[in-house]
Amino acid sequence: MAIQTSEKIYVSYRLEVKNNGGHSSLPVKDNAIYRLSSGLIRLAGYDFLVRLNETTHNYFEKIAGGESGQLKSDILALLKNLPDTAAARRVGASSAYYNAMMCTTCVATMMSAGHAENALPQTAQATINCRLLPDDNPENVTSVLKTVLADNQISVTRIYSSFTTPVSPLRYDVTGPVDKISSAMWPGVNVSPIMSTGAKDGKFLRRQGIPVYGVSGMFGDMDDVRAHGKDERIGVKEFYDGVEFMYRFIKALSSEI
Numbered sequence: 302m303a304i305q306t307s308e309k310i311y312v313s314y315r316l317e318v319k320n321n322g323g324h325s326s327l328p329v330k331d332n333a334i335y336r337l338s339s340g341l342i343r344l345a346g347y348d349f350l351v352r353l354n355e356t357t358h359n360y361f362e363k364i365a366g367g368e369s370g371q372l373k374s375d376i377l378a379l380l381k382n383l384p385d386t387a388a389a390r391r392v393g394a395s396s397a398y399y400n401a402m403m404c405t406t407c408v409a410t411m412m413s414a415g416h417a418e419n420a421l422p423q424t425a426q427a428t429i430n431c432r433l434l435p436d437d438n439p440e441n442v443t444s445v446l447k448t449v450l451a452d453n454q455i456s457v458t459r460i461y462s463s464f465t466t467p468v469s470p471l472r473y474d475v476t477g478p479v480d481k482i483s484s485a486m487w488p489g490v491n492v493s494p495i496m497s498t499g500a501k502d503g504k505f506l507r508r509q510g511i512p513v514y515g516v517s518g519m520f521g522d523m524d525d526v527r528a529h530g531k532d533e534r535i536g537v538k539e540f541y542d543g544v545e546f547m548y549r550f551i552k553a554l555s556s557e558i
Contacts, residue, residue: 302483302490304476305515307356307468308497308504309401310433313461314446315426316340318454322423333425334414340450341409341427347449349405351389352434353379356468356496357402363493364399379403398523401498405442407431428460432498435465463500466507475514478553482518482546499528518546 320333353361358380365376372395378388393400400406407429414425431442439462446457471494480492503513520539527533535543 302479302487302492302518303495303515304471304479304492305497305501305503306471306494307354307435307466308499308501309405310435310437310439310465311461311463311500312431312433312439312442312459314407314429314431314443315456315458315460316429316446316450317456317458318425320421320423320425323421325419325421328421333422336452336454337412337414337425337427340452340455343451344407344409344429344446344449347445348390348393349407349445351379351384351386351393351403352436353384353403354435354496356494360402360493360495361399363491367491396524398498398526401432402496405431405433405437407442407446432500435468435496463504464508466504469503469507469512469514472512474554475516478550479516482549482553486542486546486549516550517543518550519543 316337318333318337320331320336322333323329361376361380365373365380368376372392375385375388375391375395378385379392389403393403408431409427410430411428412426415422429446433439433442439459443457443459450457476492483490483492497515501513501515503515506513519535519542521535
């Protein structure tokens with residue numbers, strides 16, 4: 302059961318390669334699509350540095366109790382003052398969600414290139430969507446992208462950037478009801494503050510000094526997140542359990558007023 306108290310920073314970039322082009326019957330090695338693709342392959346193999354903050358450290362402490370074997374050992378190694386890099390990479394490889402909680406991520410999400418099947422491409426573009434740790438910044442990520450792409454013919458342009466906001470402090474009038482209701486509905490479940498890996502509207506209120514807490518009560522497979530996809534879904538039982546949780550939670554909050 303997660304209580305979202307902070308979130309990563311949403312930043313998008315456009316990568317672009319321009320070329321003289323030509324007729325497809327006279328191909329040359331300097332191809333805009335190939336050049337961009339080579340840079341993207343280098344980016345695909347790059348991992349940003351692992352860094353935990355107070356929220357994510359707390360999260361992995363709670364998670365460790367529910368894991369076993371090598372993964373549990375690796376999470377405990379991750380929590381040390383000098384985390385084991387190899388262990389951290391194994392934790393990230395075990396779950397896309399764990400990986401997103403540990404570091405800044407950048408991933409290619411869209412591509413476009415060329416204008417005709419019988420012409421060499423004069424432009425090739427890709428959209429890179431990054432989710433930055435709260436203590437990271439777009440300027441640093443821009444520099445990292447240019448270094449990883451390692452090609453001055455691939456231009457890097459920031460096309461959207463969000464802003465950082467303070468972490469909402471944990472308050473017992475919020476966490477207390479979550480603990481109590483979660484224990485009643487799902488005995489033994491961990492309740493933990495989390496840093497959202499996605500972008501939330503709460504940042505607009507946090508920026509104005511208003512604490513925000515993201516609580517849904519709807520469980521799902523953390524490695525099968527289909528949000529924004531054409532097959533976005535949630536389990537039927539999980540939906541109705543979430544409705545019941547929220548009903549009890551709102552009643553509990555209103556009784557505190």
